[in-house]
Amino acid sequence: QRLRHDTEEALSCGFHILYRIDCRRRGFDYVSPTGSDMLAARVETLTADGGLDLVHRHIPPNDLARIRSAVAARTNATDQQAHDLELEYRLRGADGRVRWLRDSMRIFRADDGTLTHITGAIMEVTDTRMAAERLRVTLHSIGDAVIATDATGRITLFNPQAAALSGWSEAEALGRSAAEVVVLHQSAHHTPVRCPVDRVLNQRDAIALPDTVSLRNRHGTLIPVAERAYPILADDGRAAGAVVVLRDERAARESLTRLHESEARYRTLVESSPVGIFHFDHDLRITFINNRLAEIVDASADELIGTDLLAIADQSMMPAIRAALAGQLGRYEGPYRTAYSALDIRIGIRTAPVRDAAGNVKGGVGIVEDNTAKYEAERKLRESETRYALAMRGTNEGLWDWNPLNKELFLSSRLMALLGDPAASIRTTSDAWLSRLHPEDRDAYYTRMVSHLKGETEYFEFEFRIADHDGDYRWFRSRGVAQRDDQGKAYRMVGSIGDITARMRAQLELNNELGFSRTLVDSLPVGLCVARRDGSLTLLNQFFGRLTGLPTRQPHTLSTHDLIAPEDHALVDQRIERAFSEGIAWTETRVPAADGTLVPVHFLARRVTLYDTEQLLCIATDISERKQAEIKMRDLNRELELRVEDRTAQLAAAVTELEAFSYSVSHDLRSPLRAIDGYARIIREDYHTTFTEDAHQLFERMLAAVSRMSELIDDLLELSRVSRRPLERAPVDLSSMAGNIIAELKQRHPGRAVAASIEPGIHVVADAKLLRIAVENLLGNAWKFTAKCTSPQLRFSRQQDGDETVFCVEDNGAGFDMRYSDKLFGAFQRLHTDRDFEGTGIGLATVARIIQRHGGRVWANSEIDQGACFF
Structure with missing residues (x-):
């Protein structure tokens, strides 16, 4: 009795149920207290008549039939020995929850072979079964192709994405050699690449192939992929198999923005990773540690960065650390005690070297997993979880798990992070989730989901907008698959979700740019088309359409001959060939208009490269007006x-x-x-x-x-000669010419002290003789009209007025009234009397005639008694 009491006391603290069935009376004669708690029935009720039937009513019919069949197979044995039997089945508890149980039973028989009793120990394995099922459903719902093999390289797991990517169905691929299905080539040279499974099984290390690798699917199509392969290691270190993750890189390589986002997601994944990650230098100083590893060692990241690695590593881990510093991959699985906590845990650590640009090892990186809970699980479950972790490491998607019966929805922490919510994984309802969707997407989302729940589609897949943590709508793509009971009714649905906002924005921008480009092309006031070497068109703008009446939206049905008059076909074909060979060609030709007339155009063809193909950009300009x-x-x-x-x-x-x-x-x-x-x-x-x-x-x-009349005759003759004689243009040094004239004036009038300023370096191209007459007249006038000044001054200079060069003769003499400036350059027009200043009135008319003959113009500006400036 004491032993029984102690045993039941111990069992009540655990998760086992002990029982014994008396086969003669077909009922329990013992059930441990934990069993009565699960079924909400007293032990007396369970051990009474009908107690076994009460338990059977809580077991699904198909599971109960399987139990009875297995027990019957054991009882039909001819020997009289006790037989052990282990089964897993479901049991619905009094709380309505369905649990998975593992029943380890022993069947006893009497000497005559009669079945006497059955004893058993029951352990709940719901979490184990759910983890394995979650792995299976997840691998079937993620967007990457996942292929697992055994130790011989034969395929044991082949998810739908792998089937879609490779062209092999799951049934065809299972059991085949991975080398037959995963056929890789270098993208640039199409040279074969060794199957990564063979390398992983031989090296027992993870590998990642370069970005230049393509998968040749079953139909011969080369698909660019990003590939990683990981070993599945047994406890003794042997390679028990391999996992290959393939990602279709076609969309990724088309968008540089998406690549940047992928890199950003990877950085976020490292920081929020469920595994510990740390970096260390050659001196064993910690240079980076993520939050997860800080939690494992029971310290903060800020506290650990910069400290000696020995602060968190014990001697059992050091071989793996030193392996990385030696340029090798390191590994350790086993017990670990942190210096910051007295707790003993079990960890798995992977290390790898970090090299500088020269290839020298400058430190290492390590990944740490807390395997304390996993260590107690079965070996098969550990391998499944390893596959799951390795497969998910290559993705950047959140997970969701939905119960359609009670509408309970589980959202992973990664999914919450994608929504901008720093919270960990949460449980919510599908109604709350649906309320966050954009109103325009809710009906379609609901319709797709219901269609899949009814079994009308193999998978649920939908792209939609949903409000993030800040209320802004972002684009997501969700995939999922339903889990069904024996009647085909969905009781669970698991899937993944990924942020595609950048892709959708890029697509929208691309569509806008294409629309703008088309509008721009159609708005051009010239004809524009794009033609291949054979003359067929790939683009035709509205100008050509309006001119010729041809359909611009179906250019592939037309050729350059449709745009050119038949008589000019040979000429245009020749220019097209020249444009392809020399890069550019042009000619004048005629385009048949819709009204039957021939419109003359200037035809220009330039070679361009579009979609990796040489084509011609042709422009036809209407030259009718010309x-x-x-x-x-x-x-x-x-x-x-x-x-x-x-x-x-x-x-x-x-x-x-x-x-x-x-x-x-x-x-x-x-x-x-x-x-x-x-x-x-x-x-x-x-x-x-x-x-x-x-x-x-x-x-x-x-x-x-008489003398004055003679001077007038001389001046008139001079004006006549200026108008008649031909121009003889040559370089003239105006500065030197003006200086000579001033010197002559000083010789003729030695009694005058005139301050003359001449800008040096003034050169022009003109008739030297005529130009001397003009300059001599202007400087002579300046000399004459300063005769009454106390300090006479005159200046010859040059200035720039826009594109014109302006020459200036300026004095501070008598000046004149600008009201009469229109008479200044006329013959016999004088603004001063002979008593004040002598002259004939012909000089400025001669100046104007000379300047005009040179293509210039002359004008003046003055004030009375303030001097004058002639330009």
């Missing part, structure tokens, strides 16, 4: 030539008249003037003694008038 303008230009040129001939004849006649006038002035006018001057001088010399003072003054005024 052609019409050329016709008008030719007509205008003919008309202009006629006008020029007429004007030339008129000009020749005018020149002839001008020369005749000049001759008349120089000969006919000078003769009377010489006669008047001569006779007046004779009279003054012969009769001056008889002249009165008034007579002397009258004779002086008469001679002065």
Whole structure:
């Protein structure tokens, strides 16, 4: 009795149920107290008649039939020995919860072979079964292909993603050699790559193949993949198998943004990883430690970073640490006691070397798992969990587990992190989850889910928007599969979820860019098309469509010949060939318009590379207006030539008249003037003694008038010569010319002290003789009109006004009234009297004529008694 009491007391603290069945009375004669607690029935009730039937009613019918069949098989044995039997079945407790039990029973028989009694010990294995089932469902719902093999390299696990990627069905792949199914090639050269399973089984180390590897599926298609392979190691260190994780890299390689996000997710995974991760340098100093490892060693990360690794490592771990520093992979599985806590735990540690750019080992990295709980589990469960961890390590997706019966929903911590919630894994309801979905996505999400629950689809898969922790909507992709009972009713659903916001945004931006590009192309005021070497079109814009009436949305049905007049096909084909060979070509051709007319265009073809194929970007510019303008230009040129001939004849006649006038002035006018001057001088010399003072003054005024008239004739002749003589352009040093003129003025008027400033280095291309006449007139005027100044000054300079070079002759003399500036450059126009300043009024007209003949212009600015500036 004492032994029984102690045994029951111990059992009440554990998870075992002991029982004994009396086979003669078909009922229990003993049940431990834990059994009565599970069934909410008294021990007396269970051991009474009908107690065994009460238990049987809590076992599902198919499980009960399996138990009876197994017991019957043992009882039919011919020997009389006791037989051991171990079964797993489900039991629904009084609380309604279904538990998985492992029943280890022994069957006893009498000497005559009659079944006497059955004793057994029951242990709850619900967590073990759920973990194994979760692994199976997870591997079937994750987005990566997962393939597991045994020690001989034959496939033992082949998830649906592996089937979709490789082209082999699960039934075809199971049992085959991995080398037959996983056929890898270098993407660039298509050279075969050794099967990673063979390498992992031989090396017993994890490997990751380079990004340039492609999988050749069963149909011969090369698919770029990212691949990792891991060994499944037995307790004795032997390779019990391998796990290969393949990821379809087609989408990833098309988007650099997605790659960056993947790297960011990896960094987040390291920090929030369920395994401890640490980095150390060559001096065994800890340089990084994540939060999980800090929890394992019962210390904070800040406290450990920078400390000696021996602070968290005992001697049993050191061989693995030193292996990494020696450039090798290290491993340790076993007991561990942290220096920060007195608890004994069991850990698994993996170490690897970290090398610098030169390939030298500069430290190491380690991954630590707390295996205390797993150590007590079965070997098969440990291997399953290892496969699960290795498979999930290559993904960045959260997990969810839903009970459709009570709507309870489990969300993993990784899923919560994807939603921006720092909380750990939580349990919620499907209604709460659905309320977070974008209103536009809820109905479709619900419809897809119901369709899968009804068995209409093999998997649940949907892309949708959901509000994150901050209330912002992000895009996610969820996959899941239902777990069904014998009647096909779904009682559980497990799946994964991944953030695809970046991909959706990139797709939206791509669509917007394509739409903008199409709008831009269709808005061009020229015809634009893209053609292959054979002339077939891949793009045709609206300009061509409006001009020719051809369909722009179906360019693949057209060719360049449809855009060109038949008579010009050979010419355009020749230019297309030249563009493909030389890169660019052009010509003028004609496009048949929708109204039947031929529109002249300038056709330009440039070689471009689109989608890895050389094509031609062709631009056709309507030159109808230019052609019409050329016709008008030719007509205008003919008309202009006629006008020029007429004007030339008129000009020749005018020149002839001008020369005749000049001759008349120089000969006919000078003769009377010489006669008047001569006779007046004779009279003054012969009769001056008889002249009165008034007579002397009258004779002086008469001679002065004759002299002035002679000067006028000289100036008119000079103006005429300036207008007639041809220009002889040559380089002229204006600074030197102005200096010479000033020097001559000083020689003629030695009594004047004029301060003259001449800017050096002024050079032009002009007729030197005519330009000297103009500069001499301007500087002479400046010299003349400063005669009454106390400190006369004049300056010759240059300045830049936009694209024009402006020359300036400036003085501080008498100036003039700007109201009469319009008369300044006319012949015989004077703004001062002869008494004030002598002159004929022809000089500035000559200056203007010379400057105009050189294609320039002349103007002035002045104030009375403030000087003048001629430009």
